[in-house]
Amino acid sequence: MIEGLLSWFRMHPFLWNLVFSVFASFATFKLIPHVAEMMHTAGLGGFDLHKPKTVNKKKVPEALGLVPAIGFLAATILTEFAFPQLLSSYHPAILATCFMALLGFVDDVLNLRWKHKIALSALATLPLLAAYNGPTCVVLPASLRSVPLVRPLLDALHIAPEDPSLADPGRLLVEMGVLYLAYMGTVAIFCTNAINIYAGVNGLECGQSVVIACAIILHNAVEICRAMQNTYGTVSVGLALTVMKEDPLALNHVFSLTLMTPFLLCSLALLYYNWYPSRVFVGDTYPYFAGMAFACVGILGHFSKTMMLFFTPQALNFLLSVPQLFANYLPKFLLRLLPESLRECPRHRLPRYDAEHDRLVATPNGTLVNVVLKITGPLHERALCTVLLALQALWCAFAFLIRYPLARAIYHE
Secondary structure, rough: OOOHHHHHHHHHHHHHHHHHHEEEEEEHHHHHHHHHHHHHOOOOEOOOOOOOOOOOOOOOOOOOOOOHHHHHHHHHHHHOOOOHHHHHHHHHHHHHHHHHHHHHHHHHHHOOHHHHHHHHHHOOHHHHHHHOOOOOEEEEEEHHHHHHOOOHHHHHHEEEEOOHOOOOOOEEEEOOOOOHHHHHHHHHHHHHHHHHHOOOOOHHHHHHHHHHHHHEEEEEEHHHHHHHHHHHHOOOHHHHHHHHHHHHHHHHHHHHHHHHHHHHHHHHHHHHHHOOOOOOOOOOOHHHHHHHHHHHHHHOOOOOHHHHHHHHHHHHHHHHHHHHHHHHOOOHHHOOOHHHOOOOOOOOOOOOOOOOOEEEEEEOOOOOHHHHHHHHHOHHHHHHHHHHHHHHHHHHHHHHHHHHHHHHHOOOO
């Protein structure tokens, strides 16, 4: 009976992944109010600093990112039964995501220092790096050989593909070895912390994750369709199961798709409560969990460079934040070179709230939120979040232009 049930599961794996995802999202939606009450009773909460004093008297429950994290993990574990060929990818992804969700919750309770967060984030990436069995080379355009200073290095590192039929005069394969693993570890650490520091507005952490998840799902769908078109000359839902058995690239994107579906639906349930005016805060739990989920699909799905394209706004926010984040560790002679407003790093590098006009005003703190406010002028919190998410969506759309038409032109595809 069990074998028959498993066989039926495996005949309709995408359907079951969607069913598990919808159920996890519904459970997340229903559980958040109850868990919020428990968090409030336990004293896990904070004041919403961008609200009038009449509203800001009561603490908002925090660390509610724990609920979608549990829903996501439950849906992913159940999906394993439908995709047994992906167990070697699911297991490290579940382990790493669970570790980061736990770290985020511990941070919400104990307020860890940044050096501890970075160290623990690095530790959580080890299951991903241990499970990675893909290439450790990068593909570069052959036109780079025409650059005199770069050509000797490329000639030294260039490798020929194992299959001579895959040789392409427009491409160079450059072996990176252990440096590639270090790069992937850095990607995971960046993803888990980049969302966490691009925050401070109701709905921003969860909203940006929803936009990135949609972009990744679209990318996965495009790549699976391309694999079907290349293999069978046509595209249909029925061929998706067949093509993933014959094309490792398609299988990688199926893995990513089955992780991002529950992630997206559970995040939407949280966003409903976290949107302005927030009834719950996501805490540090959600950004860490979300960042590691993205790192898992990017690394184990073998499209980390494309995923980093989607993270460009987060990378820009990080670069703007670097002077303040590392101000306490800079030598005094370097610290004197910074503007006085960037020599200290407050706990909350937020815009200033103008209670008279119910608007957020830019401060000198180095964040993308403040840069946008300097360009647009004071904005209502909900309008500011909408602008930031629209910028994220526009960039993701532009990233597809870079990933496909521009890449074809560079690599002469």
